[in-house]
Amino acid sequence: MRVETTRSAGVVRLRHGVGFTASAADVVDRAAPLVAAARARGEPVALSVRADTARALAERTAAGAGTAGAPPDPPIVLARPEGPDRSGQTLAARWARELRTVTRSRGGVTVVVEHDGELDGTDGAFWTELDAALNLALSEVAATVVCLYPQLPLHREVVDGAGQTHPLLLVDGVLQANRRYREPRELLVERGVPAPAVLGPPDRRIGFDTWQLAAVRHGVADAAWAAGCDGDRVEDLVLAVNEVATNAVEHGSGDVHLDVWDGGRAGALVCEVHDGGRLADPLPGLRAPHPADPRGRGLWIARQLCDLLHVWTDAAGTHVRIRALP
Amino acid sequence: MRTTTVEDRSVAHACAVPGSEEELWEVSAAFLADGLAAGEQVVYFDDGTADAVLGRLVDDRVPVDGPLRDGRLRVVETEVTRAAMRIPLHEAASGFAALIDDALGAGFPGIRWTGQYSSRLRPHAGLWLADYDAAMERALVGRPARALCLYDRTRYPDDVIEVMRGLHDVQVESPALYDDSLLRVTRVRPFRLRLAGEVDHSNRPVLNRLVAATLDEALRGHDSPAVLELDLSSLRFLDVAGAVALVHAAEEFPQSHRLALSGVRPGVQRVLDRCGAPFAAQLDVTPHPGSRCPGFPLPPPADPPDGAA
Numbered sequence: 001m002r003v004e005t006t007r008s009a010g011v012v013r014l015r016h017g018v019g020f021t022a023s024a025a026d027v028v029d030r031a032a033p034l035v036a037a038a039r040a041r042g043e044p045v046a047l048s049v050r051a052d053t054a055r056a057l058a059e060r061t062a063a064g065a066g067t068a069g070a071p072p073d074p075p076i077v078l079a080r081p082e083g084p085d086r087s088g089q090t091l092a093a094r095w096a097r098e099l100r101t102v103t104r105s106r107g108g109v110t111v112v113v114e115h116d117g118e119l120d121g122t123d124g125a126f127w128t129e130l131d132a133a134l135n136l137a138l139s140e141v142a143a144t145v146v147c148l149y150p151q152l153p154l155h156r157e158v159v160d161g162a163g164q165t166h167p168l169l170l171v172d173g174v175l176q177a178n179r180r181y182r183e184p185r186e187l188l189v190e191r192g193v194p195a196p197a198v199l200g201p202p203d204r205r206i207g208f209d210t211w212q213l214a215a216v217r218h219g220v221a222d223a224a225w226a227a228g229c230d231g232d233r234v235e236d237l238v239l240a241v242n243e244v245a246t247n248a249v250e251h252g253s254g255d256v257h258l259d260v261w262d263g264g265r266a267g268a269l270v271c272e273v274h275d276g277g278r279l280a281d282p283l284p285g286l287r288a289p290h291p292a293d294p295r296g297r298g299l300w301i302a303r304q305l306c307d308l309l310h311v312w313t314d315a316a317g318t319h320v321r322i323r324a325l326p
Numbered sequence: 327m328r329t330t331t332v333e334d335r336s337v338a339h340a341c342a343v344p345g346s347e348e349e350l351w352e353v354s355a356a357f358l359a360d361g362l363a364a365g366e367q368v369v370y371f372d373d374g375t376a377d378a379v380l381g382r383l384v385d386d387r388v389p390v391d392g393p394l395r396d397g398r399l400r401v402v403e404t405e406v407t408r409a410a411m412r413i414p415l416h417e418a419a420s421g422f423a424a425l426i427d428d429a430l431g432a433g434f435p436g437i438r439w440t441g442q443y444s445s446r447l448r449p450h451a452g453l454w455l456a457d458y459d460a461a462m463e464r465a466l467v468g469r470p471a472r473a474l475c476l477y478d479r480t481r482y483p484d485d486v487i488e489v490m491r492g493l494h495d496v497q498v499e500s501p502a503l504y505d506d507s508l509l510r511v512t513r514v515r516p517f518r519l520r521l522a523g524e525v526d527h528s529n530r531p532v533l534n535r536l537v538a539a540t541l542d543e544a545l546r547g548h549d550s551p552a553v554l555e556l557d558l559s560s561l562r563f564l565d566v567a568g569a570v571a572l573v574h575a576a577e578e579f580p581q582s583h584r585l586a587l588s589g590v591r592p593g594v595q596r597v598l599d600r601c602g603a604p605f606a607a608q609l610d611v612t613p614h615p616g617s618r619c620p621g622f623p624l625p626p627p628a629d630p631p632d633g634a635a
Contacts, residue, residue: 213526214508217563235593243566246527298566301600 015144016135017168017175020151020159027148028056031112033173034146035061038110039072044102046076048095049114057112076102078111083268083323085196086121087310088129089137089283093303096137096286103142111145120155125194128161132184135165136286146170161191188282193312196321199270202259209249209256216245216258220271223260227269228326237269237324240305243298244273244320247284252277252318268307269324276317284311327491329499332356332474335364338466341494343487344478347378348510348522348560353500354440355382357474361438362393366470367429369400371407371441379441384616385522385559385589397432407443415461422465429471436470444475455486459493474498504532511536517544517551522560525568533568537575537585544583552583559589559614569594569601576609586610 021027031049035057038045047054054075061072079094081087095111102109119126127149134145148170149162164187169178206212206219220241224234241258248256254276261270285299303309308323330337332353344350354370358379361368370376380401383390393399402410410421429437444455462473475494477487491497504511509523509532517540525533537554544550556572558564564572576585590598590613603611 211528213528214524217524217526232592232596236596238563239566239593239597242526242563246565246567249527295567297570297601301566301597304600 012139013142014135014138014140015168015175016131016138016147016166017145017170018131018147018149018162018166018178019170020162021148022151024052027053027114028060030148030170030173031057031114031146032060034110034112034144035075038144041108043108043110044073044076044106046078046099046102046109046111047113048078048080049112050116053114076109078113081119083308085308085310085321085323086119086126086194087196087308088126088131089133089193089286090303090308090310091130092133092137093286093309095134096141097304099138099141099143108142108144111143113145113147115147115149115153115158117154120153120158121194123194124153124155124157125161125191127158128165128191129188129193131162131165132188133283133286135167135184136283139287144175146175185281185283192314193282193310195312195314195319196310199261199272202272203262204260205257206260207255207257208245213242213245213249217242219258219260220269223262223269223271224324224326226262227267227324229269229324230326233324233326236305237322240302240309240324241271241273241322243302244271244309244322247299248273248275248277248318248320251275251279254317267325269322269326271322273320273322274317278313279311279318282311282313285309327497328495329497332498332500333360334496334498335360335472337496337498338472339463339475339494340472340496340498341475341477341490342498342500343491344476344500346505346507346510347478347480348507349500349502349505350375350476350478350480351378351382351560352510352512352522353474353498354379354476355386355388356500357438357440357498358399359383359386359388361436361472362388362398364436365434366436366438367398367400367432367434368393369402369425369437369439369441371402371410371439371443372404373407373442374404375442376401376404382522382560385614387559387616398434402441402443407441411444411458415457418458419461419465422462426465426469426471436472438472438474440474440476442476442481455490456493459490503536504529506532509533514557517553518555518557520557520560524563525561526563526565527567530565530568530571534571534575537572541575541579541583545580553586553610554583555586555588557588558591558594561594562591564594564597566597566601569597569603572598573602573606573609576606579608581608584608584610586612588612589614 019030021030035045078098081091099109149158153159163180164182166178167181168175204219206215208216217238220238221234224237252275256275259272285303289297289300306322306324310321312319342353344353358368380390426437444458466473477490502510502512506529509525509529512520514520540554544554579585590611595613598611603609
């Protein structure tokens with residue numbers, strides 16, 4: 001797995017807007033000019049849209065670019081959520097990795113995201129989490145991200161959230177300031193990050209404090225070997241969980257423990273770190289850390305190394321689920 | 327009782343009382359390495375500990391595979407080590423004598439052994455150990471053979487250790503700047519520290535303090551070197567904040583000085599790379615050359631059933 005070591009300072013370069021659409025045809029009508037404009041600027045395009053929309057967009061832009069010489073590069077298809085858990089923050093971190101690779105070589109990128117009801121979960125809060133997380137994870141990426149949501153979704157949370165998670169609003173093809181936008185951390189502290197699907201009892205539970213982090217590392221190493229990881233992967237996962245556990249003893253309180261589910265199910269290692277505290281930042285480790293800041297790097301690196309890293313808070317405290325494939 | 331270092335070849339029969347696992351691996355490996363350097367046959371009595379000791383030899387750049395193949399280095403398997411502790415004392419004595427005879431017969435100028443050859447002696451450990459040790463002493467006397475008896479604090483109760491120390495004339499000591507059972511820091515020579523074990527949230531401040539103190543010493547000295555070296559050959563885990571601390575320390579060094587990290591294992595190297603080490607102008611990172619340098623998470627060893635009474 002490639003791991004980034006971004007050393008840039010925290011300048012916001014992301015442009016993140018929302019448009020509300022009346023129909024599937026409206027999605028294409030709104031997205032096509034954005035794609036065409038990006039093509040005209042020679043900028044790459046990345047999509048997370050339904051298959052029908054992607055096809056329609058391809059036809060529309062091919063027709064428009066008839067006179068140009070070489071056909072434009074096909075759009076980059078962004079990752080879909082993987083595994084049993086829907087985690088907006090995990091997907092945001094993943095997209096940030098994908099888009100940073102693009103902007104590093106090409107300067108900027110235009111991204112179109114279409115709402116997909118299949119990812120709504122029970123209440124649609126996935127989308128609020130995703131968009132809030134994108135503001136943090138992509139802040140220093142030179143990307144224009146336009147999200148298209150239906151005006152009348154199944155879950156009201158989808159439009160409520162989208163109205164407040166986007167700094168910009170797409171009106172008549174133009175991105176303008178969104179007066180209802182709210183600081184993402186503040187919004188998520190208020191609305192809460194969805195808890196992932198409940199798992200059965202863990203195979204192992206290890207309580208720990210600052211002086212017992214070695215026991216956490218040994219527990220994770222054993223489980224990772226059992227899950228079929230190679231030596232490098234074991235070391236990386238041990239590091240990832242160590243950083244989450246360190247964070248728990250640093251900021252947490254009360255009963256701090258690690259739950260481990262061995263790799264039996266779906267071939268993935270699953271760990272959860274629980275503590276009785278509350279994080280000031282509901283989505284830690286999403287922004288690439290500033291080099292001068294000694295803190296915040298641990299969770300950021302942990303997110304790079306795992307297939308899922310989902311942080312949520314409830315009355316009992318702060319919880320982090322990590323899932324990793326060998 | 328006299329104390330000495332592990333390299334002192336004038337002593338035939340000594341003991342050591344390591345306070346931590348890292349010290350145990352350090353002392354065991356140093357004793358074996360010194361024997362290999364002297365051309366002797368060296369024997370290690372394993373009790374689930376050989377992997378760690380051989381790993382430490384690799385850390386120390388001591389060739390292991392060749393000597394294991396041609397018999398210069400012998401590892402007595404755990405089952406055999408434990409069985410040897412259950413035979414009658416007079417047989418043990420003749421067993422030690424035969425070990426020496428075999429080595430001399432094979433053309434070695436001498437032999438030495440160490441390892442966990444008495445850690446399973448229970449329950450009247452003090453008494454049995456004393457007799458066992460006396461039998462070994464009789465086998466060694468007047469012969470080109472030496473033994474280092476290890477009574478480490480994780481495997482032996484304190485009262486037994488005191489009895490056994492009293493029976494040995496010489497104790498091998500290996501001073502450390504710091505040892506908390508997770509991390510051990512020793513001074514190899516001025517301005518060169520050796521780190522063994524793991525650095526995490528619990529002991530990271532020690533790392534900062536030692537680097538700062540060593541730099542301070544270097545700045546005060548008239549002819550002190552411009553490079554401070556941390557030998558990380560035996561550092562199996564470094565957490566992110568520890569890596570950041572090393573990178574920051576180097577960035578804040580005065581222009582005249584550099585921080586060199588040597589013997590860096592692949593896993594530690596990856597953490598350093600992710601924490602900006604490649605961008606720190608005054609930081610040198612050199613990987614460990616060893617081909618077989620096990621990382622922190624050794625696969626769980628298959629522990630043989632404990633047959634000792």
